[in-house]
Amino acid sequence: MLLMRTHKIMSQPIKIALVGVGMFGGDVHARTYADLQRFGIGGQLARIGLDAWTRDLAPLHFELTAIAARTEKSAVKAATQFHDSTGHRPLIFHGDEPWLELLDAVPDLDILAVATPDHLHTQPILAALARGVHVITEKPMCLSIHEADTIIELAAQKKCIVAVDMHKRYDPDHLRIRHDIQHRIGTPLYGSAYLEEPLEVSASTFKWVESSDPFSYVGPHWTDLIWHYYRSKPVALTAVGQKRRLIRDNIDAYDAVQVRVDYANGMSIHFHNNWITPSDFEGPVNQGHEIVGTDGKVESDQQYRGFRFWNQGGGSRTSNNHFTRDIPRPDGSSAYLGYGVDSLTACVAAICRVARFNDSPSDVATIYPTAADARISTAIIHAAAIVRDLNFKYLNEGKGTPVTARFGDDGITIIDPTRAEQGLEHVFQRIYSLPL
Template structure:
């Protein structure tokens, strides 16, 4: 195993992508690991039984990589300002290759690149025998998800997916308690609406994605984590009205309805055009109606609100991430945004230091196999959405759907001579 000395068990990490999420959540989470290890985080996620075993483990962020040299240096400097340790900088179109070359004993590659650029660094890391911790969605197609899963299985490697909605304390209460009270699920709605700056300035790749592919996976995974039910069909539509005014050929909003094999139907609504003067960072929530009741969960407004002169009225989600002031003036970084990184790293530690297999630790974290469900939904929804967009412009209505069955994923298009088009031939 990698060691800082002959007696210190060490996990060496590299971070690829340091934008909005990589440069904030990942970087700060790894800074706390660098300084204090992982044991102090484990009670938050119900894994404190491993605290004594993992207390001696050292974490070392050895590299940060971004597309541009400037952003890599900025991230490395930020990390050094917290920890006193400066990771090596890499930049370019495929900087992960350089990292894997320079650090043959690397343990974990964290992937926080744009959504459509996840697959290659993941597969490169797995080929080199390196565990992966990736942002959602793991990838954008079902084919790519299967390639990732097979590569990980072949070498007994972990691919943890950051599905942090699972670890929101309100969602844990729904999963472990409320869903049993409301009875068999009938229908529901989940929404996450991002600010306009995300699609117009923060990200330069919005034309390669859409708001559902970007943030919808949080909710599709959350619903799966509640019920462990697979999709059987979906339909999807999208709109292009606001972003085109700025010369951006991307969807403003996308709505996807997914029907599951337990009989429930869930509507997922996402946009990234919320005006800047909205009182919260994002607007988000979900509700589920059951045969014996209903649960409503508003993740935007949780009862915490303030206003001040020239600042307007604001709300804050203090559960996602928050600073905890230490006596020495530094700040610990905790919240459910960190928790889903923690659980995957516990699984990786169990494989590396305790000789566990992937199957033995699969219950600890959101796995690639579970992420495959979301990847399939994203894959099918994108194809249905584009066809329905085309037909809506032609005045034919949004009549295209997708079916998930034992023969794979089939697009059903009444406007096509073929009608039934199987886009992937393996069952979920």
């Protein structure tokens, strides 16, 4: 009887639904789930050090059951592309909150993958958790520390996983830094990290940039990586931003944001982000980081890794062949590999262990970026947005950039000395009362 029950559980597919099919959801998520549906997860596990699970997880089947998007056109396009790749057409849903109808229509859903705009992550995450559905979400998990704690609390109540796609953890260069180089360079002193997106992202691809900013959008890649390296919490930050380029296109959004975070272990890291890089730049994005320690330094350039080409009419170009790449199969199709896939594989593998093998979320918490990990980045994002806006205001008033934030056991406090000059109260304004 037990064998029959086990066979039934294993033969039932892990049902996945994807909400958001834009630049990342419609490409990396959809193509990853297409390979899972066609060939399973076994072939990917060794890439992330989980080859010991191969025999357990190899028999599992996967199904992208549904796709949801804001517009019907986007949903139909994504479903058609998935059908062309796999022969399977997912259900489609569309509207302002399409995840609600989707969750009602698929009551036995295992995973909701959330790739909506930054400010629309929390609603589908909470809706899924309320129904006992595991979640994989794009970064940032959310934009508010209050929302982060609501997500974490509900996930614990429902014994569900909320996994966050932090793919920079899985870059081979970053793995080398974490497991080897950081121990060679001694105690970290200071560093910098930058990720500069093309102008088309903010000016045309995304319609929601006024609800976000370049640091909130891509800064979490780096804040999470620094957390992953050192597991040291932030203790203070300052932030500034500029509005010059996008205003010319009547877009009231920050061109660039710079944030300095000081950590409990004494290191200070500068994060620089923009989304106005000209289209004729040689790479898809400009990105890299460096860390100086007491006994050395590590530099990692993720934009130019030594691969460059040029051709008539195409200019000089670089390519990141490590993020995702197509590997030709004998049948003419292509396998989809890279550290962008590895991140999602780790999230799916952890959920499979909980959903089909009775592991607890705590049993697998070390193998993927958890909601608790994402809480650190969310706290930095939340505080940085407040500090940035105040400093932007004061700078334009000729008062400099005096505002900072402090993280401690008493919560997150915004320190605004300008208010004292104005004779106002709340120079120290606590925006969050629980410890980070």
